[in-house]
Amino acid sequence: MSSFIEKDLFPLSTELRPDGSITIAGSSLKKLAKDFGSPLYLYDSETIRANIQKLKNAFSTFYPGNFAIAYASKAYLSRKFAEKIAKQDIELDVVSMAELLIALKAGFSPKQIHFHGNNKTTEEIQKAIDCNIHALVIDNMDELLYAEKIAASKNKCVKIWLRITPDIHVKTHPHIETSAAESKFGFHVTTGEAKAGIQYALKSHFFELTGLHCHLGSQIFDPLPYRITIQMLYDLASECGYVPSELSPGGGWGVPYSTEDPVADPNDWIEHISSAVIEQCRQKQMPLPKIVIEPGRWLVAKAGVSIYQIGSQKSTPNGLRIIAINGGMSDNPRNALYQAKYTAVINGKIASNEVFPSRIVGKFCESGDTLIDQVYLPEAERDDLLIIPVSGAYQLSMASNYNLAPRPAVLWLESGGIYELLQYRENPEESSWWA
Ligand SMILES: Cc1ncc(COP(=O)(O)O)c(C=O)c1O
Numbered sequence: 316m317s318s319f320i321e322k323d324l325f326p327l328s329t330e331l332r333p334d335g336s337i338t339i340a341g342s343s344l345k346k347l348a349k350d351f352g353s354p355l356y357l358y359d360s361e362t363i364r365a366n367i368q369k370l371k372n373a374f375s376t377f378y379p380g381n382f383a384i385a386y387a388s389k390a391y392l393s394r395k396f397a398e399k400i401a402k403q404d405i406e407l408d409v410v411s412m413a414e415l416l417i418a419l420k421a422g423f424s425p426k427q428i429h430f431h432g433n434n435k436t437t438e439e440i441q442k443a444i445d446c447n448i449h450a451l452v453i454d455n456m457d458e459l460l461y462a463e464k465i466a467a468s469k470n471k472c473v474k475i476w477l478r479i480t481p482d483i484h485v486k487t488h489p490h491i492e493t494s495a496a497e498s499k500f501g502f503h504v505t506t507g508e509a510k511a512g513i514q515y516a517l518k519s520h521f522f523e524l525t526g527l528h529c530h531l532g533s534q535i536f537d538p539l540p541y542r543i544t545i546q547m548l549y550d551l552a553s554e555c556g557y558v559p560s561e562l563s564p565g566g567g568w569g570v571p572y573s574t575e576d577p578v579a580d581p582n583d584w585i586e587h588i589s590s591a592v593i594e595q596c597r598q599k600q601m602p603l604p605k606i607v608i609e610p611g612r613w614l615v616a617k618a619g620v621s622i623y624q625i626g627s628q629k630s631t632p633n634g635l636r637i638i639a640i641n642g643g644m645s646d647n648p649r650n651a652l653y654q655a656k657y658t659a660v661i662n663g664k665i666a667s668n669e670v671f672p673s674r675i676v677g678k679f680c681e682s683g684d685t686l687i688d689q690v691y692l693p694e695a696e697r698d699d700l701l702i703i704p705v706s707g708a709y710q711l712s713m714a715s716n717y718n719l720a721p722r723p724a725v726l727w728l729e730s731g732g733i734y735e736l737l738q739y740r741e742n743p744e745e746s747s748w749w750a
């Protein structure tokens with residue numbers, strides 16, 4: 316456990332009791348699992364607030380212009396979670412009608428919201444226009460022309476950004492890279508579509524092109540591709556005689572999931588983004604834009620912890636120790652999708668010295684339903700609680716009802732043992748499949 320704490324994998328308010336059990340924000344995980352059942356997801360409020368503050372401080376240190384932190388809500392969103400985040404004076408990136416409606420309901424002003432997506436529906440474009448969101452982020456030429464028709468039918472001038480794809484590779488899993496020439500996202504630079512899009516948007520009576528955006532991908536630990544992209548965006552803008560008042564280099568900064576993963580300081584990210592923008596503006600004699608970053612994972616991954624109950628255990632003929640838990644790919648498909656690596660501990664047995672290589676598998680009817688390929692754990696018994704840290708991003712937001720599994724409950728933890736239900740456990744007897 317101490318190595319996990321050193322490596323910064325658990326939420327800030329995590330404490331280890333002398334009996335080897337864990338509390339977060341003063342709440343015992345054993346008690347929470349008893350009261351709310353498992354699988355159970357928890358978010359530590361202190362970690363989220365500290366992460367937001369860290370990014371704000373970094374901008375205050377490195378960037379003399381305006382900036383905004385926009386939480387990429389696809390990482391995890393529910394109405395109550397959105398209400399908590401709305402109080403932190405940040406903006407929000409949404410990609411669907413439901414995310415937009417929740418954001419508005421939770422108290423985000425439309426002026427704090429920008430709407431992404433490579434294939435927005437007519438209703439989504441209409442709704443975004445009707446509520447005057449901060450920016451409709453147009454993904455491609457086809458969408459630019461379609462959104463213009465909708466804006467014209469409403470006789471409105473809509474604030475837009477264009478999502479530009481630089482056609483470069485970044486080091487991450489191919490499924491979460493969005494910057495390459497093969498990407499389905501954005502106006503590609505090398506085909507000339509990006510330049511044509513900017514020129515078209517600048518001429519249209521129905522658009523105000525307030526900014527350019529690029530999102531390179533996710534789980535990125537190197538600031539260099541951000542620098543290259545910012546230069547590319549400014550070269551493009553300058554070729555088109557365009558001066559962006561906002562510039563969004565997206566999100567994507569990575570987090571460690573296990574003690575073997577790199578730890579990358581987001582200060583480096585913000586410092587590089589800031590200095591690249593300052594350098595480009597100086598070279599091109601343009602005023603500094605408002606920089607809008609869109610972190611999802613970096614803001615919430617480490618704040619989240621998932622708790623499971625251990626069930627069957629077995630050894631395979633080749634000596635592999637398998638521990639099955641009462642969740643799996645339905646609440647966390649990341650190993651199945653990206654071979655994502657995690658670590659885990661057994662609550663109450665953290666101090667044990669004797670550990671064995673173990674594979675953590677779920678309860679679903681797929682051989683790929685593995686949560687952790689290999690982790691060293693002590694002897695475990697049925698009903699022991701397995702705790703997986705860094706569970707706050709892209710687990711529940713990608714959860715499914717495979718095998719008609721109900722989605723788990725989610726709690727928000729405040730210090731002093733205070734907690735609030737963000738999302739209740741689905742009731743398998745009241746789900747839509749009974750219709
Ligand atoms: C447009 C856009 N912005 C921001 C993000 C957030 O990425 P991350 O959670 O890696 O910060 C994503 C997801 O990759 C995205 O598609």
Ligand SMILES: N[C@@H](CCCC[NH3+])C(=O)O
Nearest residue numbers: 389491533649653708709
């Ligand atoms: N879902 C991915 C991240 C993709 C982010 C959205 N473009 C993950 O779990 O790592």
